Amino acid sequence: MTDLTALATRLDDAARDRVPEPQLSAEHDLSLAQAYEVQHALVTRRLDRGETRVGVKLGFTSRAKAAQMGVSDVIIGQLTSRMRVDDGAEIWLGGYVHPRAEPEVAFRLARDLDPHGWTGNVAEAVDAVAPALEIIDSRYRDFRFNLADVVADNTSAAGFVIGAWQPLPASLDNRGVALEIDGRLAENGSTAAILGDPLRAVSAAVRLAGTYDIPLRAGDLLLAGAGTPAVALASAGTVSATVSGLGRVRLRVTSAPR
Numbered sequence: 001m002t003d004l005t006a007l008a009t010r011l012d013d014a015a016r017d018r019v020p021e022p023q024l025s026a027e028h029d030l031s032l033a034q035a036y037e038v039q040h041a042l043v044t045r046r047l048d049r050g051e052t053r054v055g056v057k058l059g060f061t062s063r064a065k066a067a068q069m070g071v072s073d074v075i076i077g078q079l080t081s082r083m084r085v086d087d088g089a090e091i092w093l094g095g096y097v098h099p100r101a102e103p104e105v106a107f108r109l110a111r112d113l114d115p116h117g118w119t120g121n122v123a124e125a126v127d128a129v130a131p132a133l134e135i136i137d138s139r140y141r142d143f144r145f146n147l148a149d150v151v152a153d154n155t156s157a158a159g160f161v162i163g164a165w166q167p168l169p170a171s172l173d174n175r176g177v178a179l180e181i182d183g184r185l186a187e188n189g190s191t192a193a194i195l196g197d198p199l200r201a202v203s204a205a206v207r208l209a210g211t212y213d214i215p216l217r218a219g220d221l222l223l224a225g226a227g228t229p230a231v232a233l234a235s236a237g238t239v240s241a242t243v244s245g246l247g248r249v250r251l252r253v254t255s256a257p258r
């Protein structure tokens with residue numbers, strides 16, 4: 001039998017040492033359920049080090065992302081306290097394997113969500129929305145993986161920046177989304193790319209969290225998934241994400257040795 005905890009240790013060590021691993025699928029034929037077990041073991045290692053759970057993220061909710069990575073099913077990953085970067089703060093490139101940034105929409109859950117009692121009422125489930133940046137950093141060589149690989153690797157989750165929270169508007173559909181690097185447009189798209197409407201991310205998260213035993217608690221964050229391809233962070237600079245009507249969120253990247 002495959003030792004799923006040992007696979008989680010491999011991915012956790014890869015993140016610590018910033019040395020990418022071969023894809024797990026090269027040696028193991030993991031089911032999606034087993035891949036989520038590896039993800040749980042990976043998150044448990046973080047919690048054992050004193051981190052706390054702060055929410056969840058969805059992956060591949062847009063065709064732009066799915067096409068970029070060659071993977072097409074919506075997946076869920078888990079966010080922990082150490083991944084948080086304050087708006088405008090600095091990250092060090094040396095702390096990652098091969099980081100990328102992508103613009104996101106973040107929701108804040110108003111209450112604990114029970115997948116069995118889910119009514120589909122997003123306005124009751126969410127109390128705020130914010131523009132966000134996600135830092136993804138696959139622990140696999142060349143940022144290449146299949147669906148089980150990326151689920152096991154906690155959906156490449158490595159960091160996130162949340163902008164100013166604001167009340168949930170009636171609609172979030174069809175808003176422009178832009179990712180800029182040093183003030184130059186690197187990617188742009190529309191919130192419509194995210195499941196047709198980012199509000200649909202809430203039901204998708206409830207469904208996946210229910211299937212794979214991931215808690216959704218009051219105050220938790222939910223990243224709805226990027227509406228544009230991710231952009232590699234290869235040198236020092238300033239990265240910003242803007243969502244029309246929600247505002248902007250920023251990150252500074254440094255390559256200076258520490």
Ligand code: OOG
Pocket residue numbers: 057058059060061062065069102134136137138150155156224225226
């Ligand atoms: C997996 C994470 C995908 C998104 O927003 O679609 C994701 C990856 O692309 O490495 O976070």
Ligand code: MG
Pocket residue numbers: 057058059102104134136223225226
């Ligand atoms: Mg993302």
